[in-house]
Amino acid sequence: xxVVSQHPSWVICKSGTSVKIECRSLDFxxxxxxxxxQFPKQSxxxxxxxxxxxxxxxxxxxxxxxxxxxxxxxxxSTLTVTSAHPEDSSFYICxxxxxxxxxxxxxxxxxxxxx
Amino acid sequence: QQQVKQxxxxxxxxxxxISIINCAYENTAFDYFPWYQQFPxxxxxxxxxxxxxxxxxxxxxxxxxxxxxxxxFSLHIMDSQPGDSATYFCxxxxxxxxxxxxxxxxxxxxxx
Numbered sequence: 520x521x522v523v524s525q526h527p528s529w530v531i532c533k534s535g536t537s538v539k540i541e542c543r544s545l546d547f548x549x550x551x552x553x554x555x556x557q558f559p560k561q562s563x564x565x566x567x568x569x570x571x572x573x574x575x576x577x578x579x580x581x582x583x584x585x586x587x588x589x590x591x592x593x594x595x596s597t598l599t600v601t602s603a604h605p606e607d608s609s610f611y612i613c614x615x616x617x618x619x620x621x622x623x624x625x626x627x628x629x630x631x632x633x634x
Numbered sequence: 635q636q637q638v639k640q641x642x643x644x645x646x647x648x649x650x651x652i653s654i655i656n657c658a659y660e661n662t663a664f665d666y667f668p669w670y671q672q673f674p675x676x677x678x679x680x681x682x683x684x685x686x687x688x689x690x691x692x693x694x695x696x697x698x699x700x701x702x703x704x705x706x707f708s709l710h711i712m713d714s715q716p717g718d719s720a721t722y723f724c725x726x727x728x729x730x731x732x733x734x735x736x737x738x739x740x741x742x743x744x745x746x
Contacts, residue, residue, distance in 0.1 A: 523677075525677075551732055553732075553733070553734075560741075561738075561739070562723060562736045562737065562738050562739050563678065563723070563734075563736045564736075565733060565734070565735075568732075568733065610675075612677045612678070614677075614734075616732055621665070621666050621727060621729060621732065622680065622683075623680075623732070623734060624680075625670075625677035625678050625679065626677050627676055627677045628675070628676065628677045630675070
């Protein structure tokens with residue numbers, strides 16, 4: 520099956536700093552990538568959808584200036600959490616779709632802790 | 635507005651038993667109904683999926699039953715094993731947008 524990786528798998532940063540999370544499709548070209556946030560014992564909430572070379576589309580209530588998404592190539596999307604605060608601590612998961620567009624392949628997630 | 639309602643919130647089953655998780659939705663515009671399995675600290679993985687033109691799909695021990703008129707679909711895990719202990723999410727998707735809308739999740743514990 521298609522493989523999606525994320526880096527880093529976990530990160531700790533201080534309040535006020537920025538942190539970048541990478542999402543890569545390893546063996547297929549991802550036409551669309553999605554970013555989700557998951558709080559402990561809760562469901563996945565879609566944050567934004569990105570297409571290669573286009574601006575990301577953010578879900579209602581997600582601050583686009585705080586969560587910067589760049590989809591520079593067909594295999595790489597990045598999420599940058601700017602001026603992170605403790606309430607941004609969460610599990611961030613990306614997914615990607617390829618040729619079989621109705622199937623989303625998920626990355627292993629990135630645990631962000633803001634101190 | 636909650637577009638999909640998943641139940642139960644948690645489920646405990648003995649090894650060898652049948653685990654049943656249910657989801658109900660309102661909007662009939664959805665085209666694709668997948669189930670995802672998630673282990674702690676990991677991303678979700680597609681388990682099985684169905685389209686509304688089929689009433690049932692089986693893959694190994696996993697079966698989706700789909701009731702279009704009732705707008706409900708369920709996941710059945712036959713001969714449940716301790717390794718099946720995980721959180722299961724149903725989801726809805728439209729072909730036009732590819733966006734997934736997840737249910738609230740069911741934490742399954744299979745006791746040896």
